[in-house]
Amino acid sequence: MINSIYQKLLNHFGEQGWWPTINPKTGKIEYHSKRHIDENKRFEIILGAILTQNTSWKNAEKAILNLRKNKLLSKEKLNKIPVKKLSSLIKSSGYYNQKARKIKEFLAYKGLMKRQKLLGIWGLGPETVDSILLYAYNRPVFVIDSYTKRIFSRLMPQTSKLKTYEGWQKFFESKLPKNAELFKEYHALIVHLAKENCRKNPECVSCPLREQCKSFR
DNA sequence: GGCCAGGCCGGTG
DNA sequence: CACCGGCATGGC
Numbered sequence: 001m002i003n004s005i006y007q008k009l010l011n012h013f014g015e016q017g018w019w020p021t022i023n024p025k026t027g028k029i030e031y032h033s034k035r036h037i038d039e040n041k042r043f044e045i046i047l048g049a050i051l052t053q054n055t056s057w058k059n060a061e062k063a064i065l066n067l068r069k070n071k072l073l074s075k076e077k078l079n080k081i082p083v084k085k086l087s088s089l090i091k092s093s094g095y096y097n098q099k100a101r102k103i104k105e106f107l108a109y110k111g112l113m114k115r116q117k118l119l120g121i122w123g124l125g126p127e128t129v130d131s132i133l134l135y136a137y138n139r140p141v142f143v144i145d146s147y148t149k150r151i152f153s154r155l156m157p158q159t160s161k162l163k164t165y166e167g168w169q170k171f172f173e174s175k176l177p178k179n180a181e182l183f184k185e186y187h188a189l190i191v192h193l194a195k196e197n198c199r200k201n202p203e204c205v206s207c208p209l210r211e212q213c214k215s216f217r
Numbered sequence: 218g219g220c221c222a223g224g225c226c227g228g229t230g
Numbered sequence: 231c232a233c234c235g236g237c238a239t240g241g242c
Contacts, residue, residue, distance in 0.1 A: 049223085056222040059240060094239040098225080125225045145223050163232075191223055200221070 001156070002175040005209060006182075009189040012208035013196075016188035019045050019135040020061070022068060029061055037136065043075055045136040049128045050102050051093040062092035079107055098123065113137055126165045134187070140180040142172040143187045147194035154198065154215035 017032035021044050035041070044064065051060035066089050067073045078086065087100035102123030111117045118129040126144070133139040144165055152159045162168045176182060197207040202215070210216045 052222085053224040054222065054237090055224085055239075056241075059222080059238095062240085092239060094222090095224090095237050096239080098237060102225085123225065127224065131223080143223085147223065187223085194223085 001212075002172060005155070005212075006176075006186050006189070008208050009193060010185065013189055013192050016185060016192060018184055018188040019048065019131075020057070021045065021048075022064070022073075027065075027068065029065070037138075040074060042136040044073065046106065046132050047073075047103065049131040049135075050099055050106070050123065051090060053095070053099070053128060055094045060093045063090040063096075066090070066092065075107060078103065115141070126169075130169075134180060134183055138180045140178045140183055142169050142176070142183050144168040144172075145187075145191075147198070148172075148187075148190050150200075151190060151194060151198045154202070155209060155213050157214055 015032075017034055019033075020029050020031045021033055021035070021041055022028065023030045023033070023035070037045070047064060047067070048057075048060055051063050064073070067078075070089060072078055072081065072089070083100050083104050086103060087096045090096050090099055090103075093099055105122045106124065109118075109121050113133065115129055115133060118124055118132065119126065124132075130141045130143045133141050134143055149159075149168065159168070159171065162171055172186075176186070193207075193209070197203045197209075202217075204210055204213070204216050207213065207216070
């Protein structure tokens with residue numbers, strides 16, 4: 001089921017090629033980038049993961065572009081500016097006071113990129129940490145977000161027994177080969193479906209999964 | 218004008 | 231452990 005849903009989404013929407021990042025030549029965000037992930041790009045992904053917390057990607061994207069416009073899009077530069085200045089630059093992402101602190105807390109962290117360690121950083125919860133590990137560091141961890149829960153609660157009502165983040169995560173990881181590229185693509189496809197069809201007010205008629213969905217209407 | 222968006226923290230029961 | 235209020239902007 002979990003595997004066949006992936007195939008259906010991939011056939012229907014095509015490869016997504018996440019995470020969206022800035023093309024340094026054009027200065028524009030690329031949504032289907034296969035570019036090599038260097039240190040700067042890694043940091044950009046981490047910023048995006050924090051800035052998009054409970055916020056539309058577009059608003060997070062504006063904040064990243066604004067940092068770039070001000071030539072501050074690097075760890076070194078951001079280390080040098082006060083948290084107040086940072087918060088004023090990322091206003092568009094919402095919750096900007098909290099998010100500025102979260103970025104500073106991450107910058108102050110000097111340890112290893114291990115899940116349990118990262119979860120100890122103020123402001124980084126399981127979804128943010130797993131997005132960082134998967135998309136910036138190619139670690140095979142399956143990311144759970146509100147879209148994943150919404151879609152699979154509708155598709156498979158038995159998932160209502162999955163209470164915790166880790167419960168949801170194990171559900172997926174136990175049914176899929178442990179492969180970072182697969183996890184990346186699957187999560188990106190989930191986001192696409194959530195925006196296209198499986199919205200809060202769903203658009204079921206054109207949904208690629210309508211055949212097997214318990215909530216089709 | 219209300220609803221929604223790729224959460225997390227701190228506090229409560 | 232599960233649930234809650236607070237945090238905030240911008241697009242539709």
